[in-house]
Amino acid sequence: MSTVDLTPIDPPSPEKFAAAVVYYPWCRGRSAMVSAPVLILIGADDNVVSAASCREMVAQPHDGGAAIDLIVYPGAHHNFNFRVLTFPRWPGRWLEYNEAAAQDAEAKMRAFLSVHLGGTSPDQPTAK
DSSP states (O other), X not given: OGGGBOOSSSOOOTTTOSOEEEESOOOTTOOSOBSSOEEXXXXXXXXXXXXXXXXXXXXXXXXXXXXXXXXXXXXXXBTTXXXXXXXXXXXXXXXXXXXXXXXXXXXXXXXXXXHHHOSSOTTSOOOO
């Protein structure tokens, strides 16, 4: 999310990003002021990053900044969208694929990007 954060040091740059989609970000201590619309996708049972912290961040006033949409998937853990985990499991961290959450998150991401970036419908394949 740091690429779309609004801070006094890095003023908004509309040319930078038109939108951002972030899977299970670190939200604790972050500002809700962003320069482009953001979609956050996170599992409710994620014990690596906190869905509660993302809820708190999104609830902060962000007048003058872009919108932040938050989708929290009940029963989903960290890395819920990775069918095959390609790195070692972390001690004390639960990493688990969740097919329903992964499919819904992909559909939500495509719809969000379609709205904010234009182009094809989220249900249509991209032209080759």
